[in-house]
Amino acid sequence: MKIIVPVKRVVDYNVKVRVKSDGTGVETAGVKMSMNPFDEIAVEEAVRLKEKGVATEIVAVSLGVAACQETIRTALAMGADRGILVETDVDLQPLAVAKLLKAIVAKEDPKLVILGKQAIDDDMNATGQMLAALLGWPQGTFASKVVIEGDALTVTREVDGGLETLAMTLPAIITTDLRLNEPRYASLPNIMKARKKPIETVKPADLGVDPAPRLTVVSVAEPPKRQAGQKVGSVAELVQKLRTEAKVI
Amino acid sequence: MTSLVLLDHDGNAIKQPARSAVAAALKLGEVHVLVAGTNSAGAAAAAAKLPGVTKVLVADSPAVDHALAEPLAALLVALAPAYTHLFAASTAAGKNVMPRAAALLDAQPISDIAGVVDADTFIRPIYAGNALATVKSSDKIKVLTVRAASFDPIPADGGSAATETVSVADAPSISRFVSAELSKSERPELTAARVVISGGRGMQNGENFKLIEPIADKLGAAVGASRAAVDAGFVPNDYQVGQTGKIVAPELYVAVGISGAIQHLAGMKDSKVIVAINKDEEAPIFQVADYGLVADLFAALPELNAELDKPAE
Ligand SMILES: Cc1cc2nc3c(=O)[nH]c(=O)nc-3n(C[C@H](O)[C@H](O)[C@H](O)COP(=O)(O)OP(=O)(O)OC[C@H]3O[C@@H](n4cnc5c(N)ncnc54)[C@H](O)[C@@H]3O)c2cc1C
Numbered sequence: 001m002k003i004i005v006p007v008k009r010v011v012d013y014n015v016k017v018r019v020k021s022d023g024t025g026v027e028t029a030g031v032k033m034s035m036n037p038f039d040e041i042a043v044e045e046a047v048r049l050k051e052k053g054v055a056t057e058i059v060a061v062s063l064g065v066a067a068c069q070e071t072i073r074t075a076l077a078m079g080a081d082r083g084i085l086v087e088t089d090v091d092l093q094p095l096a097v098a099k100l101l102k103a104i105v106a107k108e109d110p111k112l113v114i115l116g117k118q119a120i121d122d123d124m125n126a127t128g129q130m131l132a133a134l135l136g137w138p139q140g141t142f143a144s145k146v147v148i149e150g151d152a153l154t155v156t157r158e159v160d161g162g163l164e165t166l167a168m169t170l171p172a173i174i175t176t177d178l179r180l181n182e183p184r185y186a187s188l189p190n191i192m193k194a195r196k197k198p199i200e201t202v203k204p205a206d207l208g209v210d211p212a213p214r215l216t217v218v219s220v221a222e223p224p225k226r227q228a229g230q231k232v233g234s235v236a237e238l239v240q241k242l243r244t245e246a247k248v249i
Numbered sequence: 250m251t252s253l254v255l256l257d258h259d260g261n262a263i264k265q266p267a268r269s270a271v272a273a274a275l276k277l278g279e280v281h282v283l284v285a286g287t288n289s290a291g292a293a294a295a296a297a298k299l300p301g302v303t304k305v306l307v308a309d310s311p312a313v314d315h316a317l318a319e320p321l322a323a324l325l326v327a328l329a330p331a332y333t334h335l336f337a338a339s340t341a342a343g344k345n346v347m348p349r350a351a352a353l354l355d356a357q358p359i360s361d362i363a364g365v366v367d368a369d370t371f372i373r374p375i376y377a378g379n380a381l382a383t384v385k386s387s388d389k390i391k392v393l394t395v396r397a398a399s400f401d402p403i404p405a406d407g408g409s410a411a412t413e414t415v416s417v418a419d420a421p422s423i424s425r426f427v428s429a430e431l432s433k434s435e436r437p438e439l440t441a442a443r444v445v446i447s448g449g450r451g452m453q454n455g456e457n458f459k460l461i462e463p464i465a466d467k468l469g470a471a472v473g474a475s476r477a478a479v480d481a482g483f484v485p486n487d488y489q490v491g492q493t494g495k496i497v498a499p500e501l502y503v504a505v506g507i508s509g510a511i512q513h514l515a516g517m518k519d520s521k522v523i524v525a526i527n528k529d530e531e532a533p534i535f536q537v538a539d540y541g542l543v544a545d546l547f548a549a550l551p552e553l554n555a556e557l558d559k560p561a562e
């Protein structure tokens with residue numbers, strides 16, 4: 001079976017982003033970009049399913065500017081077989097991404113799409129659920145364990161109180177949580193090999209989708225800064241201050 | 250302008266994050282709420298008492314038990330035409346179902362709002378809370394999830410709303426609940442606690458969390474953790490505080506053996522008072538701590554436990 005893995009190019013998780021002084025967004029020029037960490041977990045899961053003989057082909061899809069090619073290359077180096085770049089300069093929001101992915105699913109006919117649960121830039125946590133809705137497929141979100149037997153999919157999910165297990169039938173959508181697996185690093189030979197793997201480029205118009213954003217960004221601001229605090233010299237001093245100064249215990 | 254709020258409940262009571270979602274919705278006008286699932290007469294009665302709520306819709310059907318996303322989204326879509334806004338708390342259940350409903354309504358969900366500006370305009374944190382975006386929606390029906398830590402919950406009592414039963418289409422569900430492994434605790438829930446004490450990788454193992462427990466009990470605190478502590482298996486996944494775990498904003502947050510990575514700060518930096526105990530005085534957690542104690546936690550925690558027994562001077 002074929003698996004599609006959408007991989008988003010985001011500001012690297014180690015970067016502390018800075019809000020632009022004109023309040024239109026955050027500074028991304030000259031900032032290190034990487035694959036969204038949850039998408040690395042998604043690629044890893046797909047590669048493991050291929051290694052187990054459950055999957056036969058993995059297609060990595062990235063949507064956005066031309067540089068998203070690099071993110072696809074990373075997925076190819078981890079073990080994806082080929083890539084599709086949906087190229088656009090439009091600010092893509094989850095509804096548009098879900099519509100574009102739906103069109104790709106219609107062309108590629110996968111049995112499974114594995115997405116990250118959340119992109120660490122927009123923190124939306126929405127695209128997988130939305131794609132599942134548009135396709136009419138079941139969804140196993142925030143997955144920490146995935147078991148596939150034939151057409152039966154069992155997903156263990158990280159929920160507020162602990163873990164929950166759901167059963168569904170393929171085709172289906174999975175979104176990854178942090179503890180699903182530990183993604184591999186691409187080896188140098190695999191990085192070399194990835195250079196030869198094919199990446200097809202399409203435009204939103206080719207897919208018949210209007211990617212215009214539904215949310216207009218009015219402004220982006222710095223959150224309120226916390227006042228610098230104080231160091232206390234002992235546990236006794238700490239407790240005394242919490243009691244009499246902060247009055248929280 | 251009327252909003253519908255999907256309530257998280259346990260059959261009997263309405264969860265605190267859901268009361269925060271109602272608080273957010275009340276900023277816009279009239280509010281109806283939805284209680285879904287069988288055996289939820291208690292929750293429906295509790296919902297009717299929420300102050301400000303004018304109608305409780307009850308979907309008493311096994312199809313929507315366990316908040317399964319597919320049937321619950323379909324139900325929300327069926328109810329949506331009567332409303333301008335659909336709300337839920339940013340809980341695991343809310344995050345699972347609301348985007349699904351939004352897609353079916355051809356709307357772009359507005360996730361995890363931290364502020365309401367007007368009926369179309371909302372404030373939401375992006376980049377792990379390092380920026381706050383004000384966004385304006387052009388969708389006819391707005392679908393939102395609410396960051397509970399940013400809205401004081403409305404009280405549990407004081408209202409008297411009318412209750413109405415709604416029917417659920419009994420199409421066979423395409424997913425099925427199998428089982429749940431929920432962690433049991435006598436302590437308050439992380440997102441509702443007045444005090445939270447979290448342990449990090451510095452705790453070294455799960456056994457050592459026993460050093461935190463008596464302190465938590467004395468303070469009526471919930472116990473949380475960093476991702477590193479959860480990944481290492483010290484404590485269950487639902488303890489994780491942070492960008493991709495739970496967002497908390499208690500009166501007092503105590504971080505023990507936690508370095509203070511951006512992703513952790515994202516989940517606790519709106520706490521009223523922050524205490525950090527860390528042996529590394531350079532640890533970034535001290536930059537957000539109101540009170541920082543540079544100490545070995547294995548000495549500090551027993552001392553703290555003993556100190557709390559002493560009467561206040
Ligand atoms: C996509 C993504 C999402 C993430 N989401 C989250 C999230 O939601 N929540 C989260 O917490 N993290 C998250 N992280 C991980 C985050 O980046 C950090 O790795 C993590 O928070 C570190 O946990 P820690 O502070 O416990 O461990 P460390 O960074 O290893 O810090 C341990 C600290 O303990 C101190 N220490 C050690 N021994 C002692 C002692 N005896 N006494 C006192 N102090 C001691 C050390 O000085 C150190 O500061 C995420 C990362 C990614 C990539």
Ligand SMILES: Nc1ncnc2c1ncn2[C@@H]1O[C@H](COP(=O)(O)O)[C@@H](O)[C@H]1O
Nearest residue numbers: 006007063115116118119124125126127
């Ligand atoms: N532009 C994009 N390109 C590729 N994948 C994306 C894109 N946007 C979102 N996704 C996928 O959807 C997931 C959730 O993103 P979000 O809903 O924005 O938090 C990500 O982890 C990706 O798997």
